[in-house]
Each structure stands twice: as structure tokens, then as C-alpha cells.
Amino acid sequence: xxxxTITKSLSFLLLFLFLSFFVSALYSxxxxxxxxxxxxxxxxxxxxxxxxxxxxxxxxxxxxxxxSAFNYASTGESIIVSYYxxxxxxxxxxxxxxxxxxxxxGYFGESKSDYISKPYLWKEMxxxxxxxxxxxxxxxxxxxxxxxxxFAYKGMREEFFERHxxxxxxxxxxxxxxxxxxxxxxxxxxxxxxxxxxxxxxxDESLLIYxxxxxxxxxxxxxxxxxxxxxVSQRYHDKVMSYITEDKLAERCLELKKKFADFVFLDYLxxxxxxxxxxxxDDTHLNEEAALSFSRLLVDSLPINHxxxxxxxxxxxxxIKVESI
Amino acid sequence: MSWKLEYVFLIAASTxxxxxxxxxxxxxxxxxxxxxxxxxxxxxxxxxLFAFKYFNFFSSCFSxxxxxxxxxxxxxxxxxxxLSYSIDVYRGKMKPETHLGRFALYVSFFPQxxxxxxxxxxxxxxxxxxxxxxxxxxxRDGLVLMLWGLFRKVVVxxxxxxxxxxxxxxxxxxxxxxxxxxxxxxxFQVYLDFAAYSEIARGAAxxxxxxxxxxxxxxxxxxxxxxxxxxxxxxxxxxxxxxIYVPMTSSKDSKWKKSRNLLLVFFLSGxxxxxxxxxxxxxxxxxxxxxxxxxxxxxxAQIYDHFFTTSSRLRFFIKNTITITILSVVGxxxxxxxxxxxxxxxxxxxxxxxxxFDFGVQNYKLLIFCILxxxxxxxxxxxxxxxxxxxxxxxxxxxxxxxxxxxxxxACFAFIAIKSQPFVYFQF
Numbered sequence: 001x002x003x004x005t006i007t008k009s010l011s012f013l014l015l016f017l018f019l020s021f022f023v024s025a026l027y028s029x030x031x032x033x034x035x036x037x038x039x040x041x042x043x044x045x046x047x048x049x050x051x052x053x054x055x056x057x058x059x060x061x062x063x064x065x066x067x068s069a070f071n072y073a074s075t076g077e078s079i080i081v082s083y084y085x086x087x088x089x090x091x092x093x094x095x096x097x098x099x100x101x102x103x104x105x106g107y108f109g110e111s112k113s114d115y116i117s118k119p120y121l122w123k124e125m126x127x128x129x130x131x132x133x134x135x136x137x138x139x140x141x142x143x144x145x146x147x148x149x150x151f152a153y154k155g156m157r158e159e160f161f162e163r164h165x166x167x168x169x170x171x172x173x174x175x176x177x178x179x180x181x182x183x184x185x186x187x188x189x190x191x192x193x194x195x196x197x198x199x200x201x202x203x204d205e206s207l208l209i210y211x212x213x214x215x216x217x218x219x220x221x222x223x224x225x226x227x228x229x230x231x232v233s234q235r236y237h238d239k240v241m242s243y244i245t246e247d248k249l250a251e252r253c254l255e256l257k258k259k260f261a262d263f264v265f266l267d268y269l270x271x272x273x274x275x276x277x278x279x280x281x282d283d284t285h286l287n288e289e290a291a292l293s294f295s296r297l298l299v300d301s302l303p304i305n306h307x308x309x310x311x312x313x314x315x316x317x318x319x320i321k322v323e324s325i
Numbered sequence: 326m327s328w329k330l331e332y333v334f335l336i337a338a339s340t341x342x343x344x345x346x347x348x349x350x351x352x353x354x355x356x357x358x359x360x361x362x363x364x365x366x367x368x369x370x371x372x373x374l375f376a377f378k379y380f381n382f383f384s385s386c387f388s389x390x391x392x393x394x395x396x397x398x399x400x401x402x403x404x405x406x407x408l409s410y411s412i413d414v415y416r417g418k419m420k421p422e423t424h425l426g427r428f429a430l431y432v433s434f435f436p437q438x439x440x441x442x443x444x445x446x447x448x449x450x451x452x453x454x455x456x457x458x459x460x461x462x463x464x465r466d467g468l469v470l471m472l473w474g475l476f477r478k479v480v481v482x483x484x485x486x487x488x489x490x491x492x493x494x495x496x497x498x499x500x501x502x503x504x505x506x507x508x509x510x511x512x513f514q515v516y517l518d519f520a521a522y523s524e525i526a527r528g529a530a531x532x533x534x535x536x537x538x539x540x541x542x543x544x545x546x547x548x549x550x551x552x553x554x555x556x557x558x559x560x561x562x563x564x565x566x567x568x569i570y571v572p573m574t575s576s577k578d579s580k581w582k583k584s585r586n587l588l589l590v591f592f593l594s595g596x597x598x599x600x601x602x603x604x605x606x607x608x609x610x611x612x613x614x615x616x617x618x619x620x621x622x623x624x625x626a627q628i629y630d631h632f633f634t635t636s637s638r639l640r641f642f643i644k645n646t647i648t649i650t651i652l653s654v655v656g657x658x659x660x661x662x663x664x665x666x667x668x669x670x671x672x673x674x675x676x677x678x679x680x681x682f683d684f685g686v687q688n689y690k691l692l693i694f695c696i697l698x699x700x701x702x703x704x705x706x707x708x709x710x711x712x713x714x715x716x717x718x719x720x721x722x723x724x725x726x727x728x729x730x731x732x733x734x735x736a737c738f739a740f741i742a743i744k745s746q747p748f749v750y751f752q753f
Contacts, residue, residue: 005461015724016731023735154738157484 020150027153028120037177038121041070047095048306050223051177052082053102056230060286061100062295063176067306071177076117079108079210080131086214088125090221098224098304101214103249104284105232105240105269108207110200114140120152135206180288181281189282190236197243203252215260226264226302227253231294234273236283264303268294332397335373340425340432342369343407347414347421359415366411370404382600399439401597403432405564410446412568419447427453436529440522442540442560449535457534469730470528476733478521480740481698485514488691492684493660496670500679504657504670509649510695512656516544517702519558543706548644550615553652561597565590580620587619588612598659603667607658614651 032038041047049069051061057073072085082101090096106112114137119126128148132141147154218225229249253265272279272290279290286294299305346366350359377400381391410431413419422428431450437443492499492507499507523540530537540559547553554562570590574583588609595608618625633640654674661667673679684692705714718726 002459005464008461012727012730015727016734019728019731020735151738153735155741157740157742 017150024120024150024152027156028123031118031152032121037070037072037074040177041072041089042092044068044070047093049098049100049302049304050086050089050096051100051102052086053077053100053228053230054104054107056104056232056284056286057100057102057228058177058179059181059281060230060291060294061102061178061228061298062180062291063178065292065295065299069176069306071179073102073177074117074121076115078112078115078117079207079214081116081119081122081126083210083214083217084125084127085122086217090217094221096221096223098226098302098306099218100226100228100298100302102228102230104230105237106196106202108203108211108249108252109196110202110204111196113204113207114144116144119144119148123148123152134209178291180291181285183281183287183289185281185287186277187282188235189284190233190239192284193236193239193243197240200243202244202248208252211256212259215256215263219260224262224264224304225260226266228298229265229267229269230284231268231270231272231279231286233276233280233283234270235276237269237273262303266298266301268298329395329397335377335397335400336403336433337429339370339373339404339407340429342366343411343432344422344425344428346411348423350411350414351421356415356417363411363415367408370408370411374400374404379596379600402441402443403438405443405561405597406446407432409443409564409568413446419450422446422450434530434535436526437537440519440526441558442523442526442538443564444537444560448538452535455534460534463534464532467528467531467533470531471525472528472730472733474521474524474528475737476521477517477524477702479737479742481702482514482517482521483742483746484691484740485510485517485695485698486746488684488688488695489514489660491688491691493662493666496666498683499673500681500683501673501676502680502682503684505654505674506684506692508653508657508670508674510699511660512649512653513545513695513699515656515659516541516557543710545649545703546645546706546710547648548641549648550611550618550651553648554615561594565594569593584616584619587616591615602664603658603661606664606667607655610655610658614655 041050046068047070049063049066051057051063051069051071051073053061053073054077055073055075058071058075061071061073063069063071072089074081086099114135116122116126126148128141128145132138135141215225250265250267253263257263257265272286276283279286279294281287343366346362346369349362353359353362376392377394377397381394384390384392410419414421422431427450430453431444431446434444434449489507489511492503493511496504520541523537527537527539538560542556542559544553544556547556570586573586573589578586589612591608591612592605593608594611595604595606598604598608629640629644654671657670657674658664658667661670708714718729
């Protein structure tokens with residue numbers, strides 16, 4: 001009787017995992033089809049500047065002001081995911097000569113330590129076993145591996161329902177990976193600082209290991225890396241500073257410069273203080289107009305100047321429909 | 326509702342009090358001799374309930390002091406459960422439980438401790454005395470019940486709640502039509518949420534070999550309020566009937582006295598749900614509608630008989646629609662955060678000049694989802710009134726059943742809310 005029960009239970013578990021794997025793969029593929037960036041970055045005829053980072057980068061750096069650039073950032077992306085995305089891309093592309101890697105307050109912080117946003121999009125690139133070994137967190141990354149391959153659809157309710165409660169237009173125009181946010185809003189999201197920084201360390205050493213790996217990989221391929229700290233509002237900054245006593249990112253970057261001579265760090269954290277209403281979509285993201293002017297400023301400050309002819313032209317993404325490259 | 330370690334002492338005190346009172350009552354031959362112990366049990370349990378659930382409400386009504394307490398988990402349920410035991414022993418309907426551990430298990434039986442069903446000692450205690458061997462079929466049935474409950478809670482109730490929340494949180498922006506729709510959907514949400522908890526509780530108990538009572542019997546197929554309350558939260562309604570209404574009422578009483586007693590029962594039902602005027606108004610309104618229904622029973626029957634045959638589907642539809650509409654519109658007070666909000670929303674439901682399609686683009690998708698799942702569940706239940714899905718389902722092939730189970734589990738993963746959404750009845 002008991003043997004029969006165990007056999008049946010295991011058989012059911014196998015059937016469930018099989019179906020779940022199938023549905024998970026279907027969901028992952030449907031999401032990938034909505035997200036053009038992986039396919040598009042590989043199809044580009046020419047790519048000189050690769051832009052990487054999280055949503056602040058995705059919304060804030062306009063690749064059209066560069067000559068042959070692509071914004072390969074994604075929402076919630078950590079340096080771990082950026083590293084594996086770069087590693088995957090460099091297997092096929094050899095024409096990249098500079099990377100703009102954005103960093104935000106908390107980009108190397110504890111809250112990002114084991115966070116992988118939408119791992120199913122990058123599942124073929126991410127080496128879960130390697131992360132587990134580097135971080136010495138085998139159980140956690142086995143769980144993440146199983147979740148990615150068998151339960152990618154978990155929480156899809158958010159996609160299905162909750163996006164429809166957004167206060168602003170959700171259809172985001174897409175151009176060379178860039179997804180700007182509309183102008184005319186300044187949403188208060190400063191409370192996210194609580195989640196990101198309360199009782200948390202500003203630097204997670206395992207993320208700094210990945211930054212090192214990222215820079216080593218870039219160096220091996222002769223690619224110059226510039227780390228850009230993106231602008232935020234003063235109220236968000238002050239809230240963050242109420243949790244952390246010292247902001248030592250610049251100091252840590254100077255240490256890295258000893259090892260990677262051509263590594264550059266540009267800090268734009270406070271450049272828009274006092275004019276937040278005009279330039280920010282919310283406390284941590286630039287709006288469409290500001291993204292353009294910020295990108296123009298950035299392209300002139302980079303060590304390798306790949307400025308496009310269109311850099312000084314006026315264009316509005318919200319005036320056009322979704323456009324492929 | 327919340328949990329603190331100190332609250333173990335409350336449930337322990339309630340357990341000990343009723344255990345000892347029942348033992349003492351068993352030693353006495355007559356009811357008058359047993360009465361002091363019954364009174365001690367009633368005062369002890371209701372006193373505890375009053376202190377933790379109602380004191381602040383009544384005190385604030387008279388601008389009195391406020392106690393810094395939070396509502397202990399499950400207190401409304403286990404105090405009623407232990408009270409029913411004491412009253413049954415007092416009435417001589419059952420013998421007291423002499424084993425303290427077994428009695429404590431009856432009071433704190435985990436599947437139903439937090440939100441019922443409010444079990445009677447005469448049903449549950451004898452089950453604790455039986456030996457339970459492992460039974461794979463029973464365990465499977467229990468797990469299927471739990472899965473069905475989880476599915477109804479996570480996939481349906483929590484998601485239709487998104488529409489309800491959006492209307493109730495910014496109700497001033499909406500006209501009567503949206504409010505009416507939100508009222509219908511909210512009542513359905515409460516039904517699914519609470520029925521889901523009851524199914525999970527029944528399922529968990531069944532896996533271990535215990536049978537808990539059925540708390541909901543397809544209430545959306547009720548054709549009158551009387552019928553509705555025999556199908557909705559059955560454990561509470563039968564408790565109120567057996568321990569409050571029946572002792573106060575005899576068949577010889579005038580219809581006015583019966584109506585008064587009915588009003589009292591529904592007033593208490595409202596108060597049981599929460600220490601707030603909104604719940605009291607909710608209970609009283611249900612009482613008033615039930616009294617009206619009872620007083621007009623003959624004339625309504627004559628009207629229906631004049632226009633429809635007894636088996637007419639249209640007759641069923643009209644009666645059912647009226648019942649569900651009353652349940653839903655009165656339900657506005659159940660969800661409203663204040664009496665002002667409740668009355669303001671109620672007035673707009675009856676102000677047809679405010680009717681417009683104003684639920685906003687973002688709510689359309691949700692509304693369609695709500696209507697589709699409500700229709701689907703009502704169809705499933707309509708068929709179930711005539712034949713047993715369960716029997717049909719269990720006769721189907723193993724692969725088919727396992728595929729359905731798998732899809733239900735996957736749906737739960739897919740639709741689970743990121744923030745935890747507690748069961749509605751956990752607050753009581």
C-alpha cells in the first residue's frame with residue numbers, strides 16, 4: 001500500500017515537472033519575443049559602444065547620440081547578469097570597443113547580491129553553478145536554477161493584471177534597446193530606499209568580484225569600460241544617506257583603476273538636483289527629454305568619442321511608434 | 326488580527342475554563358445546579374472576547390479609554406467553539422471530555438483554529454478518540470480539496486480583489502454602475518476566499534483522517550435569503566440558530582416576536598464579524614431583509630405562482646437574482662471602511678444618473694476576468710446542484726486527473742500575489 005502510494009506520488013511529481021518545464025519554456029519564449037534586445041544586439045551590422053546596466057540605464061541613455069551603439073540594459077539587472085550577458089555577446093561580436101556600464105546607488109549593495117530579475121530571459125547565458133561556487137550558496141542557486149527552468153511563469157499575474165494599474169502610459173517605444181519614460185511626470189518612489197538600504201550593506205563583496213570579472217573580460221577583448229553613476233533626485237539620495245553613512249563608490253573605483261588602467265568612473269549623481277521636476281520621471285529615472293540631453297553630455301565625456309551625426313538633432317520617441325533597428 | 330506568544334495563555338485559559346466547568350456540570354444532576362458553571366464559562370469566554378475585540382469599540386463610542394491590544398488570532402472562532410461545548414454539556418446533550426489533552430486539541434485543532442468552521446464538540450471530539458491509520462485514498466481526497474481551495478483563493482479570489490480594491494480605495498471617482506459591479510464582485514470574492522479557507526481546512530483535516538463540517542453549500546444558487554443563510558457560513562449560522570435563536574423562540578410566538586429575535590441574531594452576527602458600525606449595519610440590514618422576506622412569504626408565493634410554474638427557470642432566475650443582489654448591495658457595508666463610505670456608495674447605486682462606464686481602461690481587463698471566472702464557477706456549481714463533479718472526475722483516467730491537478734498547481738504559481746494576501750476572515 002505504502003509502496004504504491006510512493007510510486008504514484010513520484011510519478012505524479014514527474015508528470016508535473018514535465019508539464020511545468022514545458023509551460024515554463026513557452027512562457028520564457030513568449031517573453032523573449034516581446035523583448036527584442038537579445039536578438040537585436042546580435043543582428044546589428046556594426047556595434048562600437050555597448051551600454052549596460054539596470055533600468056536607470058535602460059531609460060536614461062539614448063544610443064542614437066552615439067555612432068553604432070546599443071542599449072543592452074534591462075530592468076533590475078545586476079552586475080552578475082551584465083557579466084554573463086557580456087560573456088555571451090563577446091562569443092559572437094568582436095567589434096565593440098567601449099562599454100558604458102551604469103551604476104546606481106546600491107548597484108553593488110546587499111539588496112542586489114542575489115537578485116536576478118527575469119532570469120528566464122538570460123537563462124542560456126547565466127551559469128548558475130559558477131555563481132553558486134563563487135558565492136558559496138549552492139542551495140540558493142539550485143533553487144534559482146529550478147525556478148528559472150521549471151517555474152518561469154511564477155508571478156506572471158503581475159504582467160497580466162498589475163501593469164494595468166500604472167499611472168502613466170505603459171507602451172514603451174523601443175529603439176536600439178532604449179526604452180525612455182515619458183516627460184511630464186515626477187513620481188515619488190523614494191520609499192524604495194527603505195527596501196534597498198535599510199539594515200543593508202552598501203557593498204556586497206561578491207558583486208565586486210563580478211565587477212572584477214566583468215572588467216577582466218572586457219580587458220581581454222580590448223574593450224574600454226566607463227562606469228557612469230546615473231543622476232537621482234536629492235530626496236532619494238537623502239533618504240539613502242539616512243541609512244548608509246558613507247558613499248564610497250568613487251573610492252572603490254579608484255582602487256579598481258590600479259588594476260585596470262583604462263577604467264573610467266564618471267559621477268553624475270547630483271547634476272540635476274534642483275531641477276528634478278523637469279528632468280526626472282521618478283526619483284531614480286530620467287525622462288525622455290532629459291535622457292537625450294544627458295546622453296549628449298555623456299557622449300562628449302567618454303574616453304572614446306563615438307558621437308553620431310544625429311547627436312545634436314531633436315527627436316522624440318513618444319512621437320513615433322515602436323521602431324525596430 | 327495578529328499573533329503574540331502571550332495569546333497562547335488566552336486559548337489555554339479558555340480551554341481550561343470550559344474543561345473544568347464542564348467537568349463540574351457533569352457532577353450536578355439538575356440544570357439549576359449546573360447553571361453557575363455555565364455562567365462562569367459564558368462570562369469567561371465572552372469577557373475575553375469583549376476585552377480583546379469589543380472594548381475599544383464600545384469605549385470609543387463613549388469617548389472612554391482605549392486598551393493597547395491587538396485582536397488575537399482565531400479568538401472569535403475558538404470562543405464560540407468552546408461556548409457551544411459548555412452549553413451542550415449544560416443541556417445534557419453530551420458528556421464532558423475528561424481527557425484535557427483531547428479537549429485542548431478540540432479547541433486548538435490547527436486546520437480550523439484561525440477561521441473555522443466552528444465545529445461542535447459532539448462532531449469532533451469522538452473523532453479524536455478513534456485510531457487513524459494511513460489511508461491513501463482519504464489523503465488524496467484531502468489534498469484535492471486543499472488544492473481546489475488554494476486554486477479558488479490564489480487564482481480567483483485574490484485577482485478579482487484587484488478590481489474591488491481599486492473601486493473601494495477611490496470610490497469617489499466612480500458612479501453607481503462601477504460600485505454595483507464592485508459590490509457583486511466583492512461578495513463573490515468573500516465567498517470564494519472564505520469557502521477556499523474552509524476547503525483547505527477540511528482537506529488538511531481529511532488527510533489526517535478527520536472530517537470537518539461543510540461551511541458553504543453553493544450559496545450563489547440560493548433562491549431566498551432564508552435559503553442563502555442555510556448555505557453561507559453554515560457553522561456560524563447554525564451556531565447562532567442553535568444557541569441564540571432557538572432558545573429564545575417557540576413555535577407559538579407571534580411573528581413580531583420571531584422577527585425581533587431574528588433581528589437580534591443578525592445584529593449579533595454583524596457584531597461577531599467585527600467591532601465596527603459597518604458590520605453592525607451590515608448585520609441589521611440582513612436581519613431586516615430576512616424579516617421582510619418572512620412577512621411577505623405568502624404574498625410573494627402567490628405572485629410567483631400566478632406568473633410561473635414551480636419548476637420555471639425564469640422563476641428561479643428572478644428569485645436568485647434578487648437574493649444575490651441584496652447580498653451584494655448590503656455587502657457594501659462589509660467592505661466599507663466607514664459608515665459614511667458605505668452610505669455614500671449605497672446612495673450612488675440607487676442614483677441611476679451616475680451610471681456610466683467609468684471603471685477606466687486599466688480595469689477593463691480585470692472586469693472581463695472577473696465576469697468570466699464568476700460565470701465559470703457559477704456554471705460549475707449549477708451543474709453540481711444536479712450531479713457530482715467529484716464522482717465524475719474521479720472516474721476519469723489517471724493521466725487526465727493528474728494533468729488537471731498539475732495545471733491547477735501551475736495556475737497557483739502563476740497567479741500568486743507578490744505581497745501576501747491574507748484570507749478575509751482572518752481579521753475576525
